[in-house]
Amino acid sequence: MKKWVGASLALMMLFGLPAGISSAAAKAPAFVSVVMDGEKIWFPDAQAFIDENSRTLVPVRFIAEKMNAKVGWESDTMTVPIERGDRQIRLTIGENKAIVNGEEVTFDTKAILRGGRTFVPLRFVSEVLGAKVEWDDATSTVLISTVEDVEAKYDQWGRLIRTTDLPKNAKDYPYILADVPNEMYEMGYPYSNPERSKVSAVLYETIPEYNKENVDIWMGRLKTFGALWLNVDYKTIDDEWAKAIFATKMQNSDAELKYIRRYVEWVKENQIQIEGYLDPEPSMIFNDGLGVDYIRSRFLIKFMSYKESKELLYDTWFPKDIVFDKNVWYEGYTDIKMGTNVGGDWGSTLKVAPSASLFYNHIIKKVE
Incomplete structure (x- = not known):
């Protein structure tokens, strides 16, 4: 409220x-x-x-x-x-x-x-x-x-809706926002089953779980995850960080926790420091028809310290062919994988998937 x-x-x-x-x-x-x-x-x-x-x-x-x-x-x-x-x-x-x-x-x-x-x-x-x-x-x-515009139309999150200069795939979305560039809308979707996949316009229109109450829960989990995931400091990272990251994710067992702990040790060894922000967009959700939802998000990230430019982020898709410059902001868009192991009314249970990645389906560039 x-x-x-x-x-x-x-x-x-x-x-x-x-x-x-x-x-x-x-x-x-x-x-x-x-x-x-x-x-x-x-x-x-x-x-x-x-x-x-x-x-x-x-x-x-x-x-x-x-x-x-x-x-x-x-x-x-x-x-x-x-x-x-x-x-x-x-x-x-x-x-x-x-x-x-x-x-x-x-x-x-x-x-x-x-x-x-x-x-x-x-x-x-x-x-x-x-x-x-x-x-x-x-x-x-x-x-x-700061101003009132009685003619303007807003979505349920208070965002201004635009009706001009629309992206090529505007029909995929329930509406188009004034502050979201067409580049973000037109970015390709992740791998999917084309016969069963659903874009956000269809999800919001036909599936009851895609309502504001549930989506707000998903956005909150993603923001918490991003605040931990993209902010790492070898001087302060500890096992509590590993447990906190683990708690944001959908799990069937404790198996992933050991991999997160290995990353914590690598952060200390490689002297990694990262600062970043992840901002999920509630109107941009894609179901791949294979049982997975992706929430498109905008991000900023800066790599401030490291010895080796590898595995800087806890991410199985971290690029091996890119050396990120230090103390330079990078920005872009990414589809963050979400999942649940609950059937029936599963809406409130959707959490970040274990294999969620900043780099699986993304656009990234230096901030000019």
């Missing part, structure tokens, strides 16, 4: 980890989607996240500039001056307050500097920048509204 965030509310944006997920999952930055005026914001590097105190923080420059505000930086005082309309705002790193037209506004979380970006609590966006902020707890999504 969505809830409006008011100016007097302490913005308690808490969400529990899925059943079976260890508290180790908190070691990875929980990925938060941000949708502004119906269009998802995909930040070029540092994404919004939930901190260790369960507070949602967003990169202020990108949010403010999307709202047509001017943003500066004063390095000597670690201060961020912002102008929006008749509002003069001064925000200082390490402080839980902002000065707005000479008046002090306080928050329950400090502004922080992370990866060269200034992050502010989400309450800052609603109280200081003057936007309406809505939190979708089921999908860990922030919805920011």
Whole structure:
């Protein structure tokens, strides 16, 4: 259920980890989607996240500039001056307050500097920048509204639907989103049984399990999985990480856990550090007719440290013929394999498949 965030509310944006997920999952930055005026914001590097105190923080420059505000930086005082309309705002790193037209506004979380970006609590966006902020707890999504368009059409996740410049295979989808490029829609599907496979337009129309309640559960599991899978540090990785990854996946036994543990040891030996984000798209699901669902997702990934450029990710399809440059962001689209071992009403049980891969069916390129 969505809830409006008011100016007097302490913005308690808490969400529990899925059943079976260890508290180790908190070691990875929980990925938060941000949708502004119906269009998802995909930040070029540092994404919004939930901190260790369960507070949602967003990169202020990108949010403010999307709202047509001017943003500066004063390095000597670690201060961020912002102008929006008749509002003069001064925000200082390490402080839980902002000065707005000479008046002090306080928050329950400090502004922080992370990866060269200034992050502010989400309450800052609603109280200081003057936007309406809505939190979708089921999908860990922030919805920011700055304008109202009564003529616009939105999907059930608050995303703006477009009707022009459609992809060649638009009929495969229940609708086409304004913020999703045609390249993502037109990417080829994974290997399938062509006589039995079903595209998302058919799945949503004909199969009861493909409803918002179930899809929200799947998206939550994928986000948790991605936050762990694409964020690895040889200095901190441990067996709790292995157990947390294992808990996000569909299993018939504990067999896969030993392979995850081997990867943990390889991360330490090879001194692997990875940072990344996985953002699944709920309207883009494909059933291959062989008993498997794939959820198309957008991703960002950066390989910061390694001795050997091999098996950097826990992924049986990790490419052997590509050497990834260090400290360079790569972006792309991928179909993440999902599965269940439950018959009948299986909808809520779908989890990440053991053989899920970033590279099985994908597009990847350097961020320019």
